[in-house]
Amino acid sequence: MSERTINLVDKDRLVAFVNSLERKSSEFQSRFHKLLTNLWNPERPLKSIATEIDFELLKVAFPQFKEVISYFERQVFVAKKLNRPFHVQPVLLIGDPGQGKTYFASVLAKLLDLPYFEISLATATANFAISGSDTQWGEGRPGFIINSIAESEVANPFILIDELDKASGGNRYNPITPFYSLLEPHSAQKFRDEAVPLDLDVSNVNWIATANEEIRIHAPILSRFKRFDIKQPTPLEMIGVIDSVYKMLYESSDFKELISPELNMELKPFLDALSPREVRLALDEAITSAVFNNRADLIASDLPKATKGEQRVGFD
Incomplete structure (x- = not known):
């Protein structure tokens, strides 16, 4: 046509x-x-x-x-x-x-x-x-x-x-x-x-x-x-959201050559109760912390203090 x-x-x-x-x-x-x-x-x-x-x-x-x-x-x-x-x-x-x-x-x-x-x-x-x-x-x-x-x-x-x-x-x-x-x-x-x-x-x-x-x-x-x-995604649905947000930050970041393309699974329980915007802000701060400490992988201590206090047990 x-x-x-x-x-x-x-x-x-x-x-x-x-x-x-x-x-x-x-x-x-x-x-x-x-x-x-x-x-x-x-x-x-x-x-x-x-x-x-x-x-x-x-x-x-x-x-x-x-x-x-x-x-x-x-x-x-x-x-x-x-x-x-x-x-x-x-x-x-x-x-x-x-x-x-x-x-x-x-x-x-x-x-x-x-x-x-x-x-x-x-x-x-x-x-x-x-x-x-x-x-x-x-x-x-x-x-x-x-x-x-x-x-x-x-x-x-x-x-x-x-x-x-x-x-x-x-x-x-x-x-x-x-x-x-x-x-x-x-x-x-x-x-x-x-x-x-x-x-x-x-x-x-x-x-x-x-x-x-x-x-x-x-x-x-x-x-x-x-x-x-x-509506706010469920904690289980937030796993995909967290991965999506991290991928977006990774691909648009000046730190692309310095950080891992995959997010450390251990961080997800700290993030799955947050809104997508809060996840983006927390991960953005965590990426800066990891680069400052010469690490490619993000760890829990890279997250903002308030976020680290919200860890849940499991994803259910």
């Missing part, structure tokens, strides 16, 4: 907008340079998932996300069966802090070989961070959505909306506001950034969001998502 493509924006209107910038100052033009360079060819393919994916291995590494993984596994299978591009309805991961929701989203996107972009609503203080600001204002410029889509090599990337329940600001400038249209397929076909007078087609984006408290999310926004509750 030939690859299906779409135009993110109308080419003629894009050219007209670029021409209109010639009358503006060089400083004004510079705000749009990267965006328009990326968007000059507005055609993008709709990516299909061609490779075989080991979802079972992912379930071992992220047992708290088994239900989510099974959902994506079914979606990939059906998309392949029907020879269609990969696209899922918006997905919301709800759970306590420290469960690895953000990290999981990035790993999933990498596994599916889709471009990945993320924005945190905990730090986005107004809607112009998402949808740009009008150039009638002195510092008006494009926002996160149009910049990300223009940068993406495909029309159906992954975009993570992190900390969805942390959106703040008044009703007029609340950063959640643009998502009322972005998360609806029909209106998402004609998304308009405040700084760019072009209709942008973002209807093929694969949205995934994270939150700690469902009650703090506006009901109309919540209704646009398929929701999954993420």
Whole structure:
């Protein structure tokens, strides 16, 4: 099957907008340079998932996300069966802090070989961070959505909306506001950034969001998502999580040549009652301690003192 493509924006209107910038100052033009360079060819393919994916291995590494993984596994299978591009309805991961929701989203996107972009609503203080600001204002410029889509090599990337329940600001400038249209397929076909007078087609984006408290999310926004509750893994499930976290730290560490690629089994009873985030912090400190003491293998004394006091007996 030939690859299906779409135009993110109308080419003629894009050219007209670029021409209109010639009358503006060089400083004004510079705000749009990267965006328009990326968007000059507005055609993008709709990516299909061609490779075989080991979802079972992912379930071992992220047992708290088994239900989510099974959902994506079914979606990939059906998309392949029907020879269609990969696209899922918006997905919301709800759970306590420290469960690895953000990290999981990035790993999933990498596994599916889709471009990945993320924005945190905990730090986005107004809607112009998402949808740009009008150039009638002195510092008006494009926002996160149009910049990300223009940068993406495909029309159906992954975009993570992190900390969805942390959106703040008044009703007029609340950063959640643009998502009322972005998360609806029909209106998402004609998304308009405040700084760019072009209709942008973002209807093929694969949205995934994270939150700690469902009650703090506006009901109309919540209704646009398929929701999954993420729970703390059991101590037995944490064995796979601990191995996954250590592998991630090992592969990304500057100490790769100095530490063992496998984690000492004796450390796992000290870690299996922690959240995935706490495991990462404890192992990060332990790696530094082992390197400082010229050891390749981590031992219990490398762990933070508080962690060492939480050892359980066995894994049951």
